[in-house]
Amino acid sequence: MNPPTQQSPATADITPGQALRVAILSNPDSGRNKQGMEWIDQALGSHPDIKQFQARNPAEITTVLSDISRSEPDILAINAGDGTIAATLTGLMEQQPFTRQPMLAILNGGTTNMIACDVGLKGNAKQSLDRLLHWARATTPAIQPVLRPLLRIQVGAKQSPLYGMSFGAGAIIKGMEYCQQKVLRPGLRDSLGPGLCALRILLALARNDHRYAPPVTMALSTLPEIANSNSPRDYFILMVTTLERLFFGTHPYWGDNKGALHFTAIQSHAKHALRTIPPIFWGRTNRHVTQENGYWSQKVDSLELTLDGTFAIDGEIYSTDTDQGPVRITRGGEINFLRFVDN
Numbered sequence: 606m607n608p609p610t611q612q613s614p615a616t617a618d619i620t621p622g623q624a625l626r627v628a629i630l631s632n633p634d635s636g637r638n639k640q641g642m643e644w645i646d647q648a649l650g651s652h653p654d655i656k657q658f659q660a661r662n663p664a665e666i667t668t669v670l671s672d673i674s675r676s677e678p679d680i681l682a683i684n685a686g687d688g689t690i691a692a693t694l695t696g697l698m699e700q701q702p703f704t705r706q707p708m709l710a711i712l713n714g715g716t717t718n719m720i721a722c723d724v725g726l727k728g729n730a731k732q733s734l735d736r737l738l739h740w741a742r743a744t745t746p747a748i749q750p751v752l753r754p755l756l757r758i759q760v761g762a763k764q765s766p767l768y769g770m771s772f773g774a775g776a777i778i779k780g781m782e783y784c785q786q787k788v789l790r791p792g793l794r795d796s797l798g799p800g801l802c803a804l805r806i807l808l809a810l811a812r813n814d815h816r817y818a819p820p821v822t823m824a825l826s827t828l829p830e831i832a833n834s835n836s837p838r839d840y841f842i843l844m845v846t847t848l849e850r851l852f853f854g855t856h857p858y859w860g861d862n863k864g865a866l867h868f869t870a871i872q873s874h875a876k877h878a879l880r881t882i883p884p885i886f887w888g889r890t891n892r893h894v895t896q897e898n899g900y901w902s903q904k905v906d907s908l909e910l911t912l913d914g915t916f917a918i919d920g921e922i923y924s925t926d927t928d929q930g931p932v933r934i935t936r937g938g939e940i941n942f943l944r945f946v947d948n
Contacts, residue, residue: 625679625741629657632685636716644731652738663692667700674702680741681707686715691769691919694755698768698938708750710737710943720770723848724753724942750941754847754865757937761930768937769918771846776806776818778915810841810882813874820873823912839873845908845934856888864904865936875899907935
C-alpha cells in the first residue's frame with residue numbers, strides 16, 4: 606500500500622491547457638452497461654494512451670484500483686452504478702492505492718445513478734466521456750471539480766468500514782425492494798424509477814400506512830440535540846447523506862448546523878404527516894415540523910445508532926443486529942468530483 610494519499614490536483618488551480626491523465630473503471634454488470642459497452646472502445650479509438658479496466662465486485666475493484674494506480678492518473682472515470690461507486694470509494698479510502706488521490710468523473714453507467722445525478726457528468730454516458738476526454742487534453746472551464754465529504758460507516762468493531770454518499774434505514778429499504786422488483790425491470794432508469802417509488806413511499810408515510818412504509822426501531826446517540834435519542838424509538842425514515850440533491854431534485858434537509866453530513870429522521874406516527882411530509886422532501890418546512898411532532902434534520906459530523914434489521918448504502922442492502930454493536934457513521938474524508946459547468 607502506498608503512503609497516505611495527497612490531495613488531488615483539483616485542490617489547487619489547474620493550469621489552463623494542462624493535459625491530464627485519465628483511467629476508466631467500468632462494471633459490465635451495471636444496469637446500462639449490460640446493454641453493451643462498445644461505445645467506450647469507440648470513444649477511446651483516438652485516445653490510445655487511455656486504458657479501460659473492468660471490475661464486477663468489491664474484491665475485483667480492490668485489485669483493479671491497485672493496477673490503475675501504477676499509471677498515476679489525474680482522473681478516474683467510473684462507468685457504473687451507485688453500488689460500484691461506493692465500493693470504489695471504500696477501496697480508495699481504505700486501501701489508499703494512490704499516492705495522489707485522483708479526481709472522480711462519474712458516468713451514468715448504472716440503473717439509478719443517484720450519485721451521478723448529483724456529483725457526476727450528467728447526461729448520455731458516451732457524450733459525457735467524449736467531453737471529458739476532450740477536456741482532459743487541454744483543461745478549460747467546461748468541467749470543474751467539486752469537493753464533497755464521504756460517509757464512513759463502521760458496523761460494530763470487527764467489520765471493515767464501508768464508504769459511500771448515502772445511508773438509509775426504515776421505509777427506504779421497502780421502497781428499494783419495490784423499485785427493484787416492480788419498477789426497474791420495465792426500464793425506468795436514473796432518478797425516474799426511484800423517484801416514482803419514493804413518491805409512493807411519501808404517500809404511505811403521509812397516511813401512516815405501515816404496509817408500504819414499515820417503521821424500524823432504532824436508538825440514536827451522539828445527538829444531544831434530540832432529547833432521549835438513545836432510547837429506542839420507531840422511525841419511518843432515517844437518512845444520512847452528503848448528496849445535495851436526490852431523486853426529482855429533492856432536498857429533504859433543514860436546520861442550520863455546521864456539520865458535514867445531512868441527517869434527517871421521521872418518527873413513526875409523526876404528527877400532521879399528510880400536510881408536512883411531502884413539502885419537507887423539497888426542504889420546505891412549516892410550523893408543524895418540530896422534534897416534538899417527530900421530525901428531525903440537521904447537519905452532523907457523526908451519528909451512532911443501533912438496530913436489528915437492514916440498512917442501505919448507496920443502493921446496496923446490509924443487515925445488522927444489536928449483538929454486532931452500534932453502526933457508527935462519520936465523515937470519511939473528501940473526494941473531488943468533476944461536473945460540467947452547465948450541469
